[in-house]
Amino acid sequence: xxxxxxxxxxxxxxxxxxxxxxxxxxxxxxxxxxxxxxxxxxxxxxxxxxxxxxxxxxxxxxxxxxxxxxxxxxxxxxxxxxxxxxxxxxxxxxxxxxxxxxxxxxxxxxxxxxxxxxxxxxxxxxxxxxxxxxxxxxxxxxxxxxxxxxxxxxxxxxxxxxxxxxxxxxxxxxxxxxxxxxxxxxxxxxxxxxxxxxxxxxxxxxxxxxxxxxxxxxxxxxxxxxxxxxxxxxxxxxxxxxxxxxxxxxxxxxxxxxxxxxxxxxxxxxxxxxxxxxxxxxxxxxxxxxxxxxxxxxxxxxxxxxxxxxxxxxxxxxxxxxxxxxxxxxxxxxxxxxxxxxxxxxxxxxxxxxxxxxxxxxxxxxxxxxxxxxxxxxxxxxxxxxxxxxxxxxxxxxxxxxxxxxxxxxxxxxxxxxxxxxxxxxxxxxxxxxxxxxxxxxxxxxxxxxxxxxxxxxxxxxxxxxxxxx
Numbered sequence: 001x002x003x004x005x006x007x008x009x010x011x012x013x014x015x016x017x018x019x020x021x022x023x024x025x026x027x028x029x030x031x032x033x034x035x036x037x038x039x040x041x042x043x044x045x046x047x048x049x050x051x052x053x054x055x056x057x058x059x060x061x062x063x064x065x066x067x068x069x070x071x072x073x074x075x076x077x078x079x080x081x082x083x084x085x086x087x088x089x090x091x092x093x094x095x096x097x098x099x100x101x102x103x104x105x106x107x108x109x110x111x112x113x114x115x116x117x118x119x120x121x122x123x124x125x126x127x128x129x130x131x132x133x134x135x136x137x138x139x140x141x142x143x144x145x146x147x148x149x150x151x152x153x154x155x156x157x158x159x160x161x162x163x164x165x166x167x168x169x170x171x172x173x174x175x176x177x178x179x180x181x182x183x184x185x186x187x188x189x190x191x192x193x194x195x196x197x198x199x200x201x202x203x204x205x206x207x208x209x210x211x212x213x214x215x216x217x218x219x220x221x222x223x224x225x226x227x228x229x230x231x232x233x234x235x236x237x238x239x240x241x242x243x244x245x246x247x248x249x250x251x252x253x254x255x256x257x258x259x260x261x262x263x264x265x266x267x268x269x270x271x272x273x274x275x276x277x278x279x280x281x282x283x284x285x286x287x288x289x290x291x292x293x294x295x296x297x298x299x300x301x302x303x304x305x306x307x308x309x310x311x312x313x314x315x316x317x318x319x320x321x322x323x324x325x326x327x328x329x330x331x332x333x334x335x336x337x338x339x340x341x342x343x344x345x346x347x348x349x350x351x352x353x354x355x356x357x358x359x360x361x362x363x364x365x366x367x368x369x370x371x372x373x374x375x376x377x378x379x380x381x382x383x384x385x386x387x388x389x390x391x392x393x394x395x396x397x398x399x400x401x402x403x404x405x406x407x408x409x410x411x412x413x414x415x416x417x418x419x420x421x422x423x424x425x426x427x428x429x430x431x432x433x434x435x436x437x438x439x440x441x442x443x444x445x446x447x448x449x450x451x452x453x454x455x456x457x458x459x460x461x462x463x464x465x466x467x468x469x470x
Contacts, residue, residue: 022222023462027455029215030245034451036211037252040204041444044259047197048437051263055190056271056429058119062182063278065112065133067285069179072105073171074289076144077296079151080164082400086154094400094408109137116182126185133178140175143167161297168293176286187275194267198260205256212249219245219458237461244454248447255443259436266432269358273425276356280315280349281418284373287311288411291380295387295396308380316373317347327381330374353421359428365421372414379407 078098084090113134120126147163150156219242226235287308294304309323318329333345341354350370357363379398386395399407 018225019462022218022225023458026215026218026222026241026458029211029218030241030451030455030458033208033211033215033245033248033252034448034455036204036207037248037444037447037451040201040208040252040256041440041448043200043204044256044440044444045437047193047263048433048440050193051190051266052433054119055186055193056274058116059183059186059190059271059275060278061112061115061119062179062186063275063282065109065116066176066179066183067278067282068105068108068112069137069171069175070282070285070289072102072109072144073168074285074292075099075102075105076147076164076167077289077292078400079148080157080160081292081296081396083151085157086152091397091400093402097402097408098400106141113137119186123185123189126182129178129181129185133175133182136170136174136178140167140170143170165297165300183275183279190267190271194263198263201256201260201263205253205260208249208252208256212245212252215245216242216249219454222458235461237457237459239461241454241457241461244450244457248450248454251443251447251450255439255447259439262432262436262439265358266429266436269356270425270429270432273353273356273358273362274422274429276349276352277418277422277425280353281415281422283311283314283349284411284415284418287315291383291399291407295383295392295399305384312377313348315348316350316370318345319347323381323384327374327377330377334370334374359424362421362424365417365424369414369417369421372410372417375410376407376414379410383407 075098078094079102082091082094082098113130116126117130117134120130143163144167147160147167149160150163151160219238223235223238223242226238290304290308290311294301294308297304305323309326312326313321316330318326318333321329330346333343336343336345337354350366350373353366354363354370357366383395383399386392386398397406402408
């Protein structure tokens with residue numbers, strides 16, 4: 001009871017006691033708010049580091065792996081198509097280009113597998129997928145190596161084709177599904193991290209607002225009490241503390257709200273498009289590989305033709321369209337889209353991107369990509385028409401040559417347009433990450449500093465009043 005009475009005298013029943021209570025409440029609220037903003041800044045910095053250094057790279061590595069696998073198989077088919085008979089009748093430029101691209105794709109796959117193995121640590125399902133991919137890729141390389149070795153011998157084309165069939169079947173049945181599984185798994189993990197980070201930011205924002213209001217109320221009550229008891233209009237120290245607290249609350253709430261906006265832009269406005277466009281690029285390379293496989297292996301044309309159409313439908317989906325109808329339907333629906341961007345007559349990865357246009361220049365670049373795609377599709381029909389007319393050599397040359405107006409040149413132009421759209425989204429992703437980091441590392445420390453200054457000003461402002469009771 002005596003201790004309780006002493007506390008009442010110290011903090012309530014006397015004027016100095018009430019001042020001590022108000023001082024303690026104010027300083028504790030300022031310290032709590034500074035601590036909250038400091039922890040929020042550390043959490044936000046951790047989130048941005050995870051986004052930039054882990055979540056986005058492992059998703060794009062999986063997408064790059066998917067693309068490189070398709071490219072490697074396409075280039076293997078191109079090597080077999082252009083090599084002639086042990087070098088006799090070789091299409092020199094297409095062969096040399098395919099040889100370089102094949103080596104580049106193989107190096108990319110090795111790099112991506114190593115990166116994904118590191119990223120998968122701790123996730124047993126992803127670890128197993130990467131292990132399986134690594135083992136299956138080793139077998140795939142062995143099969144392709146045999147195919148190229150057999151092709152280098154006179155009369156070895158039939159044996160080379162058998163080995164290539166075994167390799168490409170392994171790719172299509174196992175490697176590509178596993179690579180797509182990694183893309184989806186890593187993208188879902190990124191989405192889960194994003195949802196958690198956004199939820200945390202909003203909780204922190206609500207806490208900052210509530211603590212900030214309490215702190216400003218406490219400072220207001222302290223200023224009112226001093227004016228009432230000491231007959232002074234304003235206490236300079238408390239006034240300075242109030243200004244510091246108000247600025248800190250405004251800066252803190254602005255920084256956390258801006259971080260949430262930057263996170264949404266980075267994840268959904270920018271990176272969703274990066275993922276969709278990366279998928280589109282991988283599908284494009286797979287479709288291009290199907291075109292080469294179709295030329296290389298006449299016995300499997302009944303398989304590779306529908307496969308090419310299925311991948312085309314994934315890129316620009318036209319319900320019920322056959323390969324012979326596809327070009328006309330693409331032209332018609334694209335004209336309809338030009339009239340009304342809300343027109344829903346086509347689907348696919350390109351539609352996903354067109355429905356997520358956010359940044360300056362993105363729509364024009366995306367539309368140019370679809371236009372480049374339409375040119376490539378028309379080239380494919382020309383290749384098939386040449387084969388139907390018995391002009392297989394001309395079909396192979398048109399498919400594989402690099403002279404202006406040939407299919408490879410148009411495919412490269414289409415990929416360049418696709419890369420431009422992806423680049424716009426990557427640029428804004430990076431800009432959003434940097435802006436979010438700046439808010440966390442630049443603005444929030446200033447808010448914490450202002451709160452500490454406010455606490456010091458409160459103590460200094462009350463010292464003369466306490467001195468009057470000595």
